[in-house]
Structure formats: C-alpha cells, structure tokens
Amino acid sequence: MAETTIGFEPPALVLAGAIEHPLTDITSYRAVGGYAQLERARAMSPHDVTDQLIQSNLRGRGGAFFPTGRKASFIPTPDKVAKPIYLTVNADESEPGTFKDREIMRRVPHRLIEGCLIAAHAIQSKHVFIYIRGEYSTEYDVLAAALEEARGAGLLGDVELTIHRGAGAYICGEETALLESLEGKRGQPRSKPPFPAIQGLYASPTLINNVETITNVPKVLELGPQEYAQIGAPPDSTGTRVFCLSGNVVRPGAYETPHGITVRHLIEDIGGGIANGRTLKAVMVGGSSFPVMTPDELDTKLDADSLGERGLFIGSGVITAIDDQACIVQFALRVAQFYMHESCGKCTPCRVGTRWLVQILRAVEDGSASENDLEVLLDVCDRIIGKCLCVLGDSAAMPVASCVTKFRDEFRAHLEHGGCPFGEDSSLAHLFAPVDQHAQVTA
Amino acid sequence: MPNFKLDDREIPFEPGETIIRAAQKAGIDIPHYCWHAGLSVAANCRMCLVEILPPPGRPAMLLDILAWDADKQEYLPQKKPKLVPSCQQAAADGMVVKSQTSEHVDVARAAVQELLLLNHPVDCPICDQAGECRLQDYWLEHQGTKKRMRDEPVHKPKAVVFGPTIVYDAERCILCTRCVRVSEELAKDPVLSVRERGNLGEIVVAPGRQLDHPYTLMTEYVCPVGALTSIDFRFKARVWFLRSTRTVCTGCATGCNSFSDFDPRNQKVYRYRPRENLAVNKFWMCDDGMLDHRRIHEGRVLEARIAGAAAAVPTALAKAAELLAKADPSSTAVVLSAEHSNEDNFALLSLAKAFGISDVYQSARPAGQGDDILRHPDKNPNTAGVAALGKASGLKTFVEFVEAIRGGKARTVIALGSATPTGGGAAALSDVKNLIAISTHEGPFVERASVVLPASSWAEADGTFVNAKGMSQESEKAVTPQGSSKPAFRLLAELAALAGKPFAWKKLAELRAAMAPAAPRSVPPESASLGAE
Numbered sequence: 001m002a003e004t005t006i007g008f009e010p011p012a013l014v015l016a017g018a019i020e021h022p023l024t025d026i027t028s029y030r031a032v033g034g035y036a037q038l039e040r041a042r043a044m045s046p047h048d049v050t051d052q053l054i055q056s057n058l059r060g061r062g063g064a065f066f067p068t069g070r071k072a073s074f075i076p077t078p079d080k081v082a083k084p085i086y087l088t089v090n091a092d093e094s095e096p097g098t099f100k101d102r103e104i105m106r107r108v109p110h111r112l113i114e115g116c117l118i119a120a121h122a123i124q125s126k127h128v129f130i131y132i133r134g135e136y137s138t139e140y141d142v143l144a145a146a147l148e149e150a151r152g153a154g155l156l157g158d159v160e161l162t163i164h165r166g167a168g169a170y171i172c173g174e175e176t177a178l179l180e181s182l183e184g185k186r187g188q189p190r191s192k193p194p195f196p197a198i199q200g201l202y203a204s205p206t207l208i209n210n211v212e213t214i215t216n217v218p219k220v221l222e223l224g225p226q227e228y229a230q231i232g233a234p235p236d237s238t239g240t241r242v243f244c245l246s247g248n249v250v251r252p253g254a255y256e257t258p259h260g261i262t263v264r265h266l267i268e269d270i271g272g273g274i275a276n277g278r279t280l281k282a283v284m285v286g287g288s289s290f291p292v293m294t295p296d297e298l299d300t301k302l303d304a305d306s307l308g309e310r311g312l313f314i315g316s317g318v319i320t321a322i323d324d325q326a327c328i329v330q331f332a333l334r335v336a337q338f339y340m341h342e343s344c345g346k347c348t349p350c351r352v353g354t355r356w357l358v359q360i361l362r363a364v365e366d367g368s369a370s371e372n373d374l375e376v377l378l379d380v381c382d383r384i385i386g387k388c389l390c391v392l393g394d395s396a397a398m399p400v401a402s403c404v405t406k407f408r409d410e411f412r413a414h415l416e417h418g419g420c421p422f423g424e425d426s427s428l429a430h431l432f433a434p435v436d437q438h439a440q441v442t443a
Numbered sequence: 444m445p446n447f448k449l450d451d452r453e454i455p456f457e458p459g460e461t462i463i464r465a466a467q468k469a470g471i472d473i474p475h476y477c478w479h480a481g482l483s484v485a486a487n488c489r490m491c492l493v494e495i496l497p498p499p500g501r502p503a504m505l506l507d508i509l510a511w512d513a514d515k516q517e518y519l520p521q522k523k524p525k526l527v528p529s530c531q532q533a534a535a536d537g538m539v540v541k542s543q544t545s546e547h548v549d550v551a552r553a554a555v556q557e558l559l560l561l562n563h564p565v566d567c568p569i570c571d572q573a574g575e576c577r578l579q580d581y582w583l584e585h586q587g588t589k590k591r592m593r594d595e596p597v598h599k600p601k602a603v604v605f606g607p608t609i610v611y612d613a614e615r616c617i618l619c620t621r622c623v624r625v626s627e628e629l630a631k632d633p634v635l636s637v638r639e640r641g642n643l644g645e646i647v648v649a650p651g652r653q654l655d656h657p658y659t660l661m662t663e664y665v666c667p668v669g670a671l672t673s674i675d676f677r678f679k680a681r682v683w684f685l686r687s688t689r690t691v692c693t694g695c696a697t698g699c700n701s702f703s704d705f706d707p708r709n710q711k712v713y714r715y716r717p718r719e720n721l722a723v724n725k726f727w728m729c730d731d732g733m734l735d736h737r738r739i740h741e742g743r744v745l746e747a748r749i750a751g752a753a754a755a756v757p758t759a760l761a762k763a764a765e766l767l768a769k770a771d772p773s774s775t776a777v778v779l780s781a782e783h784s785n786e787d788n789f790a791l792l793s794l795a796k797a798f799g800i801s802d803v804y805q806s807a808r809p810a811g812q813g814d815d816i817l818r819h820p821d822k823n824p825n826t827a828g829v830a831a832l833g834k835a836s837g838l839k840t841f842v843e844f845v846e847a848i849r850g851g852k853a854r855t856v857i858a859l860g861s862a863t864p865t866g867g868g869a870a871a872l873s874d875v876k877n878l879i880a881i882s883t884h885e886g887p888f889v890e891r892a893s894v895v896l897p898a899s900s901w902a903e904a905d906g907t908f909v910n911a912k913g914m915s916q917e918s919e920k921a922v923t924p925q926g927s928s929k930p931a932f933r934l935l936a937e938l939a940a941l942a943g944k945p946f947a948w949k950k951l952a953e954l955r956a957a958m959a960p961a962a963p964r965s966v967p968p969e970s971a972s973l974g975a976e
Binding site: 343349352355359384386 | 486489490520523525528531559592594597639641
C-alpha cells in the first residue's frame with residue numbers, strides 16, 4: 001500500500017513531531033516531551049483535568065463534535081456508583097473517506113496512549129478499551145507494540161488498557177453498537193437514553209471518545225486550555241483537524257491544519273487543485289454521511305459554525321473532491337449501496353429504506369425511472385431522516401437527498417437520456433461496488 | 444398519581460412507566476409492532492413514534508429537512524420535530540405528547556407502515572394471521588396507499604420448521620425480535636437470534652437446536668404478523684369466525700388466565716390465548732397449557748353408560764338414583780375431584796350431606812413437571828378449591844380411599860373426575876360394588892363404573908377454580924355441552940332430586956350463593972385485560 005502523504009499547517013498538535021517520521025518508539029516520543037503531560041495530569045485532581053478539557057472547548061473528532069470536557073463531566077465519580085467506570089476509545093474508523101485515525105495510530109501511538117491515560121485519570125477509570133477496526137492490522141501491531149512499551153515503562157500504573165479488534169462492521173463505529181460488540185454481542189446500536197455516560201459498557205458509566213479527540217488531550221494540557229482555545233476558529237471550533245483529503249485532487253493526504261481554513265484552500269493550495277486539468281463538480285465534506293457541497297460553496301470555512309450555516313457538517317474531517325468526469329447519480333448510488341450493505345437491519349426505516357434508495361437510484365442510472373421516481377426518492381429520504389434508531393439511516397438519506405436537490409439537472413438528464421449520459425466514461429463506472437447480496441438471495 | 448397529556452386526554456402513570464404502557468392501561472393503543480408490555484424495549488420498529496412538545500420556555504428538538512415548496516417548485520430546507528419512540532420514553536408529569544394530533548407522527552407512521560409492507564408478500568388469503576394482523580390493521584389506519592416500489596421484493600426462506608410447534612416465514616417477518624426476546628426473557632432459553640444484517644436479516648434457531656423450550660407457542664403469540672405460525676392452529680380456522688370467552692387454563696394449578704377461541708358454528712374450541720393478569724400469568728402461558736384445548740374434544744365421554752353399555756342420560760340417572768337410594772350411608776363414599784370446579788365439587792358435597800354420607804375423598808390428575816416460570820407440578824386446576832370446600836367434611840386422600848375400598852367401607856361410590864393420581868391404585872376401583880362416575884374423559888373411573896354420567900368439561904360450563912396461590916378465579920363457558928354431557932353440578936342436582944332429596948338451589952347463581960360461606964372469595968376475571976395482542 002502506498003504511503004499516505006502527510007502535511008500540516010502550523011501548529012501541528014496531534015501529529016506534532018511525526019510529520020517527517022513516525023514516532024512509534026517510546027524513546028523518540030519522550031524526546032518530543034511525550035508522557036510529561038501524563039505525569040502532570042496525575043499530579044492534578046481528576047476534576048481539574050476535566051476542567052481544563054472544558055476550558056479548551058475540545059470537541060469530538062469522530063463526527064458529532066460534542067464538547068469532550070462536558071461529556072467527561074457526565075461520568076459519575078466512583079463514590080457515586082458501585083460499578084466500574086470505563087473509558088472506550090473508538091478506533092473503528094470506517095466512515096468512507098476517513099483515514100486520519102489510521103495515520104495517528106501509525107505515527108503517534110504513544111500520544112494516543114498518553115491521552116487515554118490522562119482521560120482515564122480525569123474520569124477515575126481503571127479500565128480502558130481501544131476498539132480498533134478489524135481491517136487495521138498494521139495499526140493494531142504498531143499500537144500493541146507501543147502499549148507494551150508503555151506497560152514496560154510502568155506508565156499504566158493501576159490502569160488496564162486493552163486493544164480490541166472489531167470484525168468489520170461499519171455500524172460498530174456507532175458508539176452503542178461498539179459497546180454491544182465489545183460485550184461480545186451482535187453489533188447493533190442501542191436505543192438512547194440511557195446514554196453511555198450512565199449505562200455504557202456492561203451497563204456501567206462509560207466515556208467514549210474518538211482516537212483523534214483523545215490524542216488531542218496531552219496537547220490541551222501541554223499548551224494550557226486558554227492557548228489551545230485560541231487555535232483554530234474559536235470559540236466553537238478550537239484546535240486543529242487532521243483533514244482527510246482525497247478524490248480527484250493532485251496531492252491527496254492527511255493534513256493537519258487549524259480549524260477554519262476554507263475548503264478552497266485545502267483543495268487548491270494544500271491539495272494542489274483538481275487533477276488532470278478537470279473541474280470540480282462536488283465535494284464530499286465530513287464524510288459520506290452528510291450532504292455534498294457544490295463548487296460555489298468552496299469558500300466555506302472548515303469549522304462547525306460556518307458549515308452549519310449551509311446545512312453541512314464537519315464530520316470526521318473528510319474532504320473528497322469529485323470532478324466533472326464523475327456521474328453524480330453513480331456517486332449517490334455508490335453511497336446508498338454502502339449504507340444498504342452496512343445497515344444492521346435493526347430498525348425499519350434504515351433496513352428497508354436504504355435498499356429502496358438503491359433500487360430507485362439504479363433505475364435512474366439505467367434509464368428506467370421517471371420524474372415521479374425522483375419525488376419518491378426524496379420522499380423516501382424524508383421518511384428515513386430522523387426516524388431511525390441511530391444515525392446510519394440519516395447518513396444514507398442526507399447525501400442522497402443533497403445529490404438530488406443540488407444536481408437535479410443531472411438526474412433529469414438521466415431520465416431524458418434514457419440512462420446515464422456518462423456511461424462508461426464516468427470515473428466512478430469501474431470503481432468497486434459492494435456485492436449485491438440481495439440479488440444473490442433473489443437468484 | 445402524576446399525569447401527562449396524550450393528544451387531548453390526561454393519562455395517569457406510575458413513575459417510571461413508559462408513554463405507550465400508560466396509554467395502553469388507559470385503553471389507548473399507540474400503534475406498535477416490536478413493543479410488548481411483558482418484554483424488554485427494543486425500539487426497532489419505529490411505529491410508536493410520537494411528538495413530545497418541549498417544556499414551556501425550552502426550545503424544541505428540531506431536525507433539518509428538505510420540504511417541497513409548491514410555489515417555488517423546489518425543495519427548501521425546513522425544520523421538523525425529532526420524534527421519539529413512546530415505547531422507550533418514560534412519561535413525565537405535565538408532559539405534552541402528540542400522537543394522533545401530530546402531522547409529523549402521521550407521516551412517520553405512514554412511512555414505517557409503507558416500509559414494512561414494501562417487501563412483504565401480502566399473501567393474506569393463505570396467512571393464519573389475517574384478521575388479527577397489525578400489518579393489515581395499520582395499513583388501513585395509517586397508510587391506505589398503493590405500493591410505490593416496482594422492483595421484485597426481497598425473497599427469503601419460507602415454511603422453515605423451527606421445532607415441533609412453530610413454522611417460520613422469513614418473508615412475512617418484520618424483524619421486530621419479539622420472538623427472540625420471549626425465548627431469552629420468558630423461557631430463559633436464548634435459542635432464537637437474527638442472522639445476516641440489513642434487509643437480509645432473518646430469525647434463526649441456534650445451530651444444533653430446535654425451538655423446543657416449554658414456551659415456544661409464546662413466540663407465535665407475540666408475533667405481530669404472520670411470520671411465526673403454530674403447527675397446532677395453522678390452516679385450521681379463519682380467526683374472524685372465532686369468538687372468545689374468558690377462561691382459566693385447567694392444565695395445572697397455576698390457573699393462567701386465558702381466552703378460549705371457538706367457532707360458534709361447530710362449537711369447537713380451536714385455541715387458547717393468554718389473557719393478561721399480572722398477579723397470575725402476567726402475559727403468558729406455557730405450551731402444555733396452550734395445547735390443552737385439545738382435551739376439550741379429545742378422549743371425551745359423551746354418552747351415559749350403564750355397566751359399560753351406552754344408555755340415555757335419564758336412564759343412567761335413574762339407575763344411579765336407584766343405587767344411591769338403596770345404599771347404606773356407612774359404606775358409601777363420595778370422591779371430589781381437583782380437576783373440577785368448585786361448583787361441581789360443592790354439588791357433590793351437597794349430595795353427600797343430603798344422603799348422610801360422611802366419607803369424602805379426593806382424586807386428581809397425576810403430578811408432572813414444573814418450573815419457576817409458570818408450570819406447576821400439580822396438574823390440577825382446583826386442588827386448593829377442593830381442599831377448602833372439603834375441609835369441614837374431613838377430606839381424605841385418594842390413598843385413604845383405596846384403603847377404604849379394600850376395607851369394604853366404600854361399597855357405593857359417587858365419584859367426580861376422570862383421572863387418578865400417580866400410584867393411586869386405580870385397580871382398586873374394580874372392587875367398588877356400585878361406582879357412579881361423573882366424568883368428562885375416559886379413564887380409570889369410567890372403565891370400572893357401574894354407571895357413567897357424562898360431565899361437561901371446563902369449556903362447556905361456567906366454573907370457579909382456586910389456583911395454587913389460593914386465588915379463586917372464574918372461567919366462562921365457551922361452547923355448548925358436547926354430546927349428551929351436562930355440567931356435573933346439574934347431573935348431581937338431577938340425581939339428588941331423582942333419589943328423593945332435591946337440592947335447595949336450582950340455578951348456578953343460587954348454587955354459588957349457597958357455596959359462598961365455604962368457598963374462598965371469588966375473583967372475577969381480570970376486567971382490565973389487555974390480552975388482545
């Protein structure tokens with residue numbers, strides 16, 4: 001596998017010291033100040049550590065952007081509950097277009113471990129689980145080796161840290177499905193409330209954070225919450241992001257920059273613009289789960305508020321450029337197929353609705369659809385959004401709905417043309433599509 | 444009691460109770476598939492979504508959506524409230540919930556309904572669930588539109604035999620997981636689960652296993668659609684021809700509250716269904732009990748007999764009266780039966796009293812298997828009732844009865860019931876000179892009786908049964924007496940009259956009034972029953 005291009009615009013926090021070469025061994029990590037913050041944190045009261053996280057306004061990098069310190073403050077203190085308190089790190093990175101946690105685990109595994117141990121101290125947890133995506137075998141090896149080093153150096157103290165490998169289901173990146181899976185059950189989300197902070201892993205208080213979020217924690221302490229909160233686009237989008245730039249750009253890669261740079265800057269300056277002299281048609285922002293962006297929105301800043309004004313989401317930091325050679329119906333179909341394949345099937349709208357989306361989009365693509373089908377398509381999206389047990393259904397419906405509304409002319413062109421005007425020329429035509437298990441069962 | 448507002452009604456609730464349960468107790472059915480009051484919350488069907496208004500002064504939870512703007516002819520961003528599952532949301536004092544009065548809820552229900560039927564085979568004409576299927580009911584109430592999907596629906600396995608009692612059709616299944624939860628939570632045997640994911644999901648039995656725990660029929664009972672069918676009931680009847688009465692299961696001493704579903708045209712009972720009674724069986728019945736309706740029509744004694752030969756009931760009654768009138772009370776005994784109601788047993792005690800018979804014994808069906816869920820090892824419905832009624836008469840056991848026969852002290856016997864207990868020495872019955880058996884079923888009494896009077900079963904008469912907890916429960920008549928049978932208390936009244944000592948009571952109500960001082964207080968059938976699932 002080709003190495004991912006790594007870059008940054010100062011200040012690098014998460015990937016600090018690891019842009020040129022990975023910091024996988026403990027000696028080189030210590031050389032850049034590693035584990036100093038753990039020592040400091042352990043000298044502080046748990047409450048003070050949480051307080052620093054609150055002041056920094058560090059927010060979740062997994063997609064929901066929830067304030068990390070506040071979430072930690074929901075965890076009851078050990079004197080209030082007769083159950084263990086768990087810290088669970090979500091390393092089940094599976095959102096299409098996302099590859100930042102992978103780089104973090106490969107390059108700064110010790111910073112993640114240090115972050116885990118500081119966060120564990122903040123919530124007074126003695127049990128940490130890192131739930132890592134099953135396909136991440138190199139990352140698992142690197143992380144496991146780093147853990148052994150940290151253990152050997154006596155850094156874990158009385159905390160037990162376990163790395164658990166998933167079995168390849170996208171839904172297990174959803175926090176409650178992750179907990180079910182970690183408990184050895186079928187990976188399906190739980191209905192909330194109760195929230196994990198009260199009843200999480202084994203019905204005990206559980207804090208769940210994304211890899212990138214936790215890796216920020218040592219830096220919050222190192223810089224101090226006030227300085228951290230000045231970075232990026234304060235007050236709401238503080239700190240940096242490891243953006244995952246991919247698609248039809250000249251230099252795809254993982255780039256750490258402060259929040260608040262524009263999409264245009266990321267694509268054109270950092271990414272070198274659209275490859276092969278083509279023009280940009282759409283941008284997948286945040287991940288495949290969110291509405292797509294059109295080229296006229298390129299000057300939107302990559303912070304939660306600026307994106308939110310346009311009905312967009314920062315998600316897990318995905319920026320995927322789609323050029324004019326790609327058929328947007330094929331794109332929507334490919335996205336819908338992904339969610340149909342990954343729907344756990346627990347709740348009705350997602351289980352049935354995602355397949356229906358695929359069926360209609362396929363009809364549009366092959367020319368057998370009518371204008372009315374586009375209305376049905378949008379209606380199905382509306383009937384999924386907000387009615388499911390978790391957000392997977394919304395994640396399928398939102399991008400599809402945005403493709404139809406923002407590229408209605410291209411959808412209509414399919415109807416008028418009696419099929420895809422791009423045909424075999426679309427850059428997506430030969431991309432891998434998941435095996436249609438439904439077709440197999442039918443046959 | 445705290446209240447919340449559901450549409451325009453105030454609904455009281457117990458603290459911690461969910462909206463859907465409190466509404467159900469108030470007689471309002473919030474549409475649902477996966478929720479069942481007796482099972483854990485799954486919240487997967489999404490049919491019970493409701494809109495909860497924000498508390499005064501607080502902002503509503505809103506979602507960004509795209510809505511069609513007819514003037515501008517395009518989809519524009521709008522907001523709509525985030526709906527919540529009423530099966531999961533605990534009620535709160537003063538909460539304002541919109542169910543039927545929310546346009547958003549309307550759309551959501553229509554959506555779920557449409558999606559659940561999207562791949563459904565709609566084979567209602569040959570489906571046993573037809574007529575009591577939520578997919579049918581809710582289509583009418585919440586959808587009412589034609590299918591908008593043109594493609595072939597998903598095909599899945601059909602007529603999968605899960606075990607000795609249940610057949611599964613995966614195409615009809617809506618994956619509500621009620622059956623999975625019944626096996627796990629009620630039967631404590633997690634033998635069912637869901638395999639595959641997404642639209643390919645189906646219910647499967649654990650490898651190497653069958654669905655064969657003692658509560659398998661509850662999986663079919665909770666199935667809100669026709670996915671699980673009972674081999675016992677499959678293709679036997681159309682439910683819209685059936686009528687129901689509130690009965691008590693007579694299969695054991697638990698006394699589960701049940702419905703007897705019968706066809707009034709042929710007076711046949713086709714099935715039992717549990718009837719909710721939180722103090723007895725909650726929402727459930729065991730397979731033994733569910734299948735016990737077969738005994739109403741199987742192994743019955745439907746004609747009178749004299750010395751083994753068929754006879755008319757009046758002739759047999761006259762013969763019995765003659766034997767009774769001639770008998771010496773000091774060598775005559777009566778045998779009460781734990782199989783029969785208080786009414787039948789009281790009538791026999793009245794007869795004993797009228798004719799100066801002081802030896803009162805009891806018979807019963809043999810003991811069997813029990814568990815700590817519902818099944819009681821005592822397989823008789825009225826052991827406690829017989830004990831209470833017979834107490835003043837010095838009620839003696841069946842073993843003592845056998846000893847009395849051998850000692851020549853029971854030469855004439857009037858016996859109620861059909862079975863004898865385990866190790867009871869049924870053979871001794873042959874030594875009774877004049878055995879008058881008032882029986883529902885073939886068995887040791889009928890085989891050896893001088894006179895057999897055909898008694899109606901529990902399903903053919905009103906009766907009171909006292910369960911192992913000492914709760915007195917009324918069971919209502921379902922069908923007319925089978926064959927020439929009559930309720931045992933009637934046969935006994937006619938016998939007493941023919942033998943010259945008529946009872947003071949003539950009607951059931953008068954019998955019950957006469958019985959009241961001796962019998963435990965009667966508990967009427969649970970009137971707030973919600974067992975219409």
